Amino acid sequence: MTDPHELRVLNPATEEVVATVPAASEEDVAAAVVRAVRAQRTWAAVAPADRARLLRRFADAVDAHTEELAQLEVREAGHTVGNARWEAGNARDLLLYAAGGAERLLGSQIPAPGGWNVTFQEPLGVIGVIAPWNFPMPIAAWGSFPALAAGNAVVLKPAETTPLTALRLAELALDAGLPEHLFQVLPGYGATAGRALVDHPDVAKIVFTGSTRTGREVMERCARLVKPVTLELGGKSPNIVFADADLEAALDPFSFLDNSGQDCCARTRILVQEPVFEQARDFLADALAAVVVGDPADEKTRMGPLISRQQLDRVRSYVPEDAPALRGTAPDGPGFWFPPTVLTGERPDGPAATEEIFGPVAVLLPFTDEQDAVRLADDTPYGLSGSIWTRDVGRALRVSQAVRAGNLSVNSHSSVRYWTPFGGYKQSGLGRELGPDALTAFTQTKNVFISTEGPAQ
Numbered sequence: 001m002t003d004p005h006e007l008r009v010l011n012p013a014t015e016e017v018v019a020t021v022p023a024a025s026e027e028d029v030a031a032a033v034v035r036a037v038r039a040q041r042t043w044a045a046v047a048p049a050d051r052a053r054l055l056r057r058f059a060d061a062v063d064a065h066t067e068e069l070a071q072l073e074v075r076e077a078g079h080t081v082g083n084a085r086w087e088a089g090n091a092r093d094l095l096l097y098a099a100g101g102a103e104r105l106l107g108s109q110i111p112a113p114g115g116w117n118v119t120f121q122e123p124l125g126v127i128g129v130i131a132p133w134n135f136p137m138p139i140a141a142w143g144s145f146p147a148l149a150a151g152n153a154v155v156l157k158p159a160e161t162t163p164l165t166a167l168r169l170a171e172l173a174l175d176a177g178l179p180e181h182l183f184q185v186l187p188g189y190g191a192t193a194g195r196a197l198v199d200h201p202d203v204a205k206i207v208f209t210g211s212t213r214t215g216r217e218v219m220e221r222c223a224r225l226v227k228p229v230t231l232e233l234g235g236k237s238p239n240i241v242f243a244d245a246d247l248e249a250a251l252d253p254f255s256f257l258d259n260s261g262q263d264c265c266a267r268t269r270i271l272v273q274e275p276v277f278e279q280a281r282d283f284l285a286d287a288l289a290a291v292v293v294g295d296p297a298d299e300k301t302r303m304g305p306l307i308s309r310q311q312l313d314r315v316r317s318y319v320p321e322d323a324p325a326l327r328g329t330a331p332d333g334p335g336f337w338f339p340p341t342v343l344t345g346e347r348p349d350g351p352a353a354t355e356e357i358f359g360p361v362a363v364l365l366p367f368t369d370e371q372d373a374v375r376l377a378d379d380t381p382y383g384l385s386g387s388i389w390t391r392d393v394g395r396a397l398r399v400s401q402a403v404r405a406g407n408l409s410v411n412s413h414s415s416v417r418y419w420t421p422f423g424g425y426k427q428s429g430l431g432r433e434l435g436p437d438a439l440t441a442f443t444q445t446k447n448v449f450i451s452t453e454g455p456a457q
């Protein structure tokens with residue numbers, strides 16, 4: 001039975017209770033927004049260099065607590081400890097990048113007959129950030145830190161299962177000297193705290209990361225208040241492997257197994273050109289068998305558990321026991337384990353090939369030529385990311401122009417850099433995070449016309 005007043009955080013590798021955290025009510029959200037409105041007014045008046053200095057101090061605090069934050073992420077989310085350290089580093093680096101942006105937020109001046117136009121980029125006010133459980137720390141950071149740097153306050157609602165790293169980040173922000181109530185973290189349920197944040201008239205913008213289904217509802221509710229929204233939603237990304245590619249690099253199983261496949265950018269549609277299809281299948285069979293799945297706190301582990309029993313049931317529902325597949329191994333319970341799996345007998349338009357499974361499961365499909373590859377790559381409602389592997393530069397450029405996705409990589413599986421824009425096409429989302437425009441996404445433009453003609457006589 002779920003208690004509406006508290007959240008029980010389970011270690012997904014052991015099913016032990018790691019912590020119990022109060023769940024915010026609608027009233028708690030409303031009170032937090034009132035405090036945030038006040039804090040934001042003070043913060044917006046802080047000089048850019050001072051704002052940047054405080055954010056850099058916050059970055060230093062994150063850096064000094066990397067190991068603690070990483071171990072928390074291991075315990076609440078089941079991330080491998082190596083990945084969790086990277087995530088803390090990503091949060092730190094984004095803070096440093098955003099601090100630099102705080103010093104360079106400019107307006108402009110547009111000449112006009114009889115006067116000047118002065119154009120300002122003003123902070124929006126209070127930003128509501130709603131995060132999922134799959135990357136609790138980085139996604140809390142992406143939505144919040146550029147918003148703070150641009151002069152806003154943030155109220156962040158982490159996912160029900162993973163509130164701990166976000167709560168710790170908020171404590172570190174306070175320790176670093178950020179004003180009280182500027183960065184508030186309110187763990188709670190989506191249907192209560194999440195909705196209350198979305199519906200609050202003094203929350204100026206919502207940054208939502210999560211499933212396409214919930215994102216649709218969030219957008220509908222924001223529409224009622226004409227509230228801007230950034231949506232970072234699901235994915236079903238292609239890994240397009242041409243026959244001339246470096247097969248070993250292209251078929252790295254961590255292109256879809258990272259974070260146990262609970263990665264919106266996971267390359268879960270492995271598309272391989274026909275001449276090397278059999279070779280690819282053999283390579284993947286060996287690669288899956290070699291993946292070390294187990295205790296995520298162990299430095300040697302490459303893949304941990306899924307987040308919850310609910311997620312395990314969902315993944316299982318896509319992989320019947322008799323489905324033709326290549327399979328690795330995984331521990332038995334306790335814990336929410338599923339083996340690395342590549343389905344080999346799926347139809348390209350079937351559920352496993354087109355729906356986001358969000359587990360360590362990919363489908364392997366053949367293609368004939370460039371056109372066929374692009375058609376298959378785009379044949380889902382999603383358009384978040386993808387990889388193109390070939391030694392032919394012209395083809396790499398043609399295919400990366402043709403595929404409809406927000407983040408592509410050529411001869412690489414990398415998707416996320418804090419200094420480049422990130423976001424989806426189609427039902428993968430709306431708006432962009434990170435990159436050079438991350439701060440301006442949290443501002444609104446005001447133009448003031450100043451007459452040089454003097455007051456009318």
Ligand code: NAD
Nearest residue numbers: 131132133158159190194195210211214232233234235264
């Ligand atoms: P989810 O949609 O179930 O929940 C996401 C968040 O929304 C949680 O904090 C939840 O409490 C909250 N929520 C739920 N109902 C709500 C409502 N009615 N109003 C307001 N908030 C509500 O998603 P999830 O299962 O936690 O996360 C997995 C999904 O996130 C996957 O689809 C994944 O692809 C997506 N994701 C996308 C990106 C991206 O950048 N595009 C990144 C990570 C995860």
